[in-house]
Amino acid sequence: MRVLITGASGYLGQTVVHRLVAEGVAVTALEHFTRRRWPSAVQVRAGDLLRPAGLTEAVRDVDAVCHLAADTTVRQTSEHAAELQRQVITGGTGHLLAAMETEAERRGTPLALLNLSSSAVYGRGTGRPLGTTDAAEPRSPYGAAKLADEEAIGATAARGSIGAISLRLFNAAGRTPYGSTPNPVTLIPRAVAAASGRSPALTVNGDGSALRDFVHVRDVADAVAASLVRTVPGTHRVHNVGATPASVAEVLDEVGRAAGRTVPVRHRSADGMDTPHLVADTADTRVALGWDPVHSGLPRIVAEQFEAFSHDHNRS
Template sequence: MRILVTGASGYVGYAVGRRLIADGHEVTGLVRRADRPLPRGVRPVIADLLDPFGLDSTLHETYDGVCHLAARTRVRESFTDPLGFFTANVQGTINLLGALPTVRPDGSPAPAPAVVYGSTAAVYGTPERQPVPETETPSPTSPYGASKLAAEQVIRFHARTGAIGAIVLRTFNVAGSVDGRPDPDETRLIPKALAVAAGRAPHLTINGDGAAVREYLHVDDLASAYARALEAARPGTDRVYNVGSGTGTSVREVIRTVEEVTGRPVPTRHDPPQPEPPLLVADCTAVRRDLGWRPERSGLSEMIADSWAALSPEAG
């Protein structure tokens, strides 16, 4: 398949492009700057999703599939810049869908591509049911979550015109490393705990008592879900799947595992609790049943160990 990956130099986008190349696909990575590293074999295309005219002039080829991963993702930052998040995540999606070629260079109609969209558990807000099923009514509590839900709806309604086939993958928390590339976002728990263990930060700040439970999925396992979804999407149809390990882990357990794996202390400081769900775990029954997908590398110790090896030369 000929596949376009947006956000191909990002943490998840890189892993997805790498997996697709390994599976034998022809992959184009859409990035905003020429100096961003891409997996070996991924052909770069320089464009900005917020420049529709530039997109139209850049995306000449037809694609069998699109993995749309370019987005702004920091929840707390979205509260200070909601317009920016909606512009990037919703308008960027609209511009991408509008720029996908509908005819081949010879003038014949192009087939409807499979579009796999990287969404988030943040669309659920504070769900009532745990583990969270896809049938839970979305009720985002942040501009980030609301913008991702709006982009989901754009993609799903567009699919119902027959222009594309769409699968939305709602991801919970991603960790681990491929090709020595750990998650660079130290606003997230595991990267920040590892930064403290490496001596790059004096302490880890915890909101509340550390009892909040989340789940973590290896980035390479997530990449394999994208590969499965590309094969499963059909023109004129749209589906939504949760993608996660289904195993909950408390903040305290994550810190303890980081200390065990690295052999170094992770000093902590406690701030008042934030209005966040005490438990957030995915029900992944549907994606396992329909796509035959299973996580293979998502044990907490393994995810932390390969992130640590990528982060710190001393860890080897």
């Protein structure tokens, strides 16, 4: 199987590239701005999801596409941000789907698509774990764009040119084997920085009771790999990817235990974009993909973030 990976240079993308190469999968990394040093087995193709002319050549002779590229500025709610999300996410995905349809027609066989979606499609969530049959009511431009992606993918699959799975990712965390870590503005990296005295007190919206779902990036890569061989032509299935529910307060307690000191915190009122309870029901994911998130314990994730922080500090 030849797999093209968009967003290959990102945190998850790098993990997926190495995961698939280790399995002997023929991997092609689609690069736009960033240039990485890839394993020798990785083929590199230049391409931009916003420039459809080059995408037809980028998907030529691939059997599957792993679509991980996205702009994750979830909290931006301005009219400008909404338009940017439509252009970058929805527009880019539309161009990719068109190129895949062209390639499927040329070859006479459907292609497989793994699409990275987001828990942001659910909006505020509910007081219980969310299943994929729960209503999608996004409250951010990012969530709305991801939901539009899912709908476009479903329409393309219905025409028979692809078989697709979308994974609604909750909060990816943890360190990769080659040192990559999540976005430094996410909760765990910020808490570690505050506990280490390298940043001011952590600002927490509300009382810390908001519940989130964390999953190790290596477990996410396992779900991606499992999905690529389980797509069915003409269908589009959606699964959640989460593993370890924890409140903000529980995360801060774990970071404090690892640091040997209390994380300094400054509380402020919750704003309209905050969600009190966003946790995944992954029962169908585990069954359908044969997936078991074995790396996602909160103590392990926090310990790895401290290791990464110490490594980066020693290099600076």
